[in-house]
Amino acid sequence: MKTHKIAVIPGDGIGPEVINEGVKVLNKIASLDHTFQFEFTSFPWGCEYYARYGKMMDDDGIERLKEFEAIYLGAVGFPGVPDHISLWDLLLKIRKSFDQYVNIRPITLLKGAPCPLVNFNSEDINMLFIRENTEGEYAGAGDWLYRGKENEVVLQNSVFSRKGTERIIRYAFEVALKQGKTLTSISKGNALNYSMVFWDQLFEEVGKEYPSVKTYSYLVDAAAMLMIKDPKRFEVVVTSNLFGDILTDLGAAIAGGLGLAAGANINPERVYPSMFEPIHGSAPDIAGKQLSNPLAAIWSASQLLDHLGYEQYGKVILTAIEQLLIEKNVLTPDLGGSSSTSEVGDCIVELIASNM
Numbered sequence: 001m002k003t004h005k006i007a008v009i010p011g012d013g014i015g016p017e018v019i020n021e022g023v024k025v026l027n028k029i030a031s032l033d034h035t036f037q038f039e040f041t042s043f044p045w046g047c048e049y050y051a052r053y054g055k056m057m058d059d060d061g062i063e064r065l066k067e068f069e070a071i072y073l074g075a076v077g078f079p080g081v082p083d084h085i086s087l088w089d090l091l092l093k094i095r096k097s098f099d100q101y102v103n104i105r106p107i108t109l110l111k112g113a114p115c116p117l118v119n120f121n122s123e124d125i126n127m128l129f130i131r132e133n134t135e136g137e138y139a140g141a142g143d144w145l146y147r148g149k150e151n152e153v154v155l156q157n158s159v160f161s162r163k164g165t166e167r168i169i170r171y172a173f174e175v176a177l178k179q180g181k182t183l184t185s186i187s188k189g190n191a192l193n194y195s196m197v198f199w200d201q202l203f204e205e206v207g208k209e210y211p212s213v214k215t216y217s218y219l220v221d222a223a224a225m226l227m228i229k230d231p232k233r234f235e236v237v238v239t240s241n242l243f244g245d246i247l248t249d250l251g252a253a254i255a256g257g258l259g260l261a262a263g264a265n266i267n268p269e270r271v272y273p274s275m276f277e278p279i280h281g282s283a284p285d286i287a288g289k290q291l292s293n294p295l296a297a298i299w300s301a302s303q304l305l306d307h308l309g310y311e312q313y314g315k316v317i318l319t320a321i322e323q324l325l326i327e328k329n330v331l332t333p334d335l336g337g338s339s340s341t342s343e344v345g346d347c348i349v350e351l352i353a354s355n356m
């Protein structure tokens with residue numbers, strides 16, 4: 001029997017609750033398949049850990065995570081620890097150390113999922129966002145001069161390397177080619193006259209290698225508007241770190257809400273583990289009450305299965321989520337139901353068992 005070693009970082013707030021349900025689902029699938037199993041190792045890192053030890057993760061944390069095939073993460077962040085510390089010292093540290101330069105976020109309106117846009121259904125909202133995940137606007141390059149003085153100056157630089165930009169664009173072209181979809185690049189070359197002009201140039205350059213992929217290029221502000229007015233025109237989308245961050249939250253809003261939004265941080269070369277997480281945060285306002293929706297975490301578990309080569313089971317999970325949304329009997333309060341986090345997880349497990 002094959003064993004997949006997965007590192008689990010439940011994190012803070014609702015992180016442990018939702019990850020618990022995802023682990024349940026993964027174990028169920030493995031037990032029904034019989035040819036593989038999961039070995040989960042949990043790490044207690046996050047803000048509580050920070051409060052106790054003054055750091056978000058152990059000093060040798062990255063070294064220890066290296067030996068796993070994948071990382072399954074809940075959410076980090078809690079009042080009392082500044083968000084830039086919890087983000088930089090854990091999440092971004094993992095993304096950068098493990099060169100997880102591709103962030104994949106499906107914006108798919110499943111049947112039965114709530115959508116605030118009128119007149120659109122699940123055929124109209126089906127995009128795959130591919131976001132640059134290691135540099136760009138989140139490179140962390142800059143300076144803070146004359147802090148607190150009258151002549152205080154703050155610099156926050158973007159970093160767009162040829163290697164970094166080319167590889168994310170090429171990855172997106174490969175996905176579009178494989179899926180027979182169009183590819184849209186989102187940038188802002190009119191205002192960002194270095195970084196985004198460069199981005200646009202590389203999009204064109206790389207595109208020459210993929211003559212059969214139909215491409216579009218939009219400015220980010222126009223793209224935000226079009227995602228609402230005409231979401232159908234977006235299929236595979238490639239964009240920078242900051243734009244992707246913002247637009248995928250917009251995407252989450254039109255595709256069922258944060259409780260249904262998942263994201264994968266991929267190191268395509270598989271030199272390092274990739275990381276799978278719901279895109280929502282730790283939701284301190286509802287933490288510990290079993291009110292959180294575990295479907296985003298369960299969806300990211302399906303991305304984990306895709307990554308391990310079990311695409312058929314990734315689909316099984318999505319089908320179960322869709323069934324649950326259509327039947328509407330077992331949902332958490334954010335989706336208008338009154339079920340608990342674990343009741344939703346149990347129901348998904350049952351649906352999977354009856355479908356497999």
Ligand code: NAI
Nearest residue numbers: 075076077078083258259279280281282283286292293334
């Ligand atoms: P958030 O995503 O935690 O919450 C926003 C709103 O959505 C809240 O009202 C929350 O109750 C609700 N919500 C989120 N996930 C939900 C779920 N699964 N089920 C039901 N309702 C859900 O974002 P917020 O409040 O801006 O941030 C809270 C903390 O989380 C901060 O410390 C922030 O830094 C951190 N954060 C961490 C992320 C990560 O680990 N990837 C991502 C975003 C925020």
Ligand code: MG
Nearest residue numbers: 245246249279
């Ligand atoms: Mg975000």
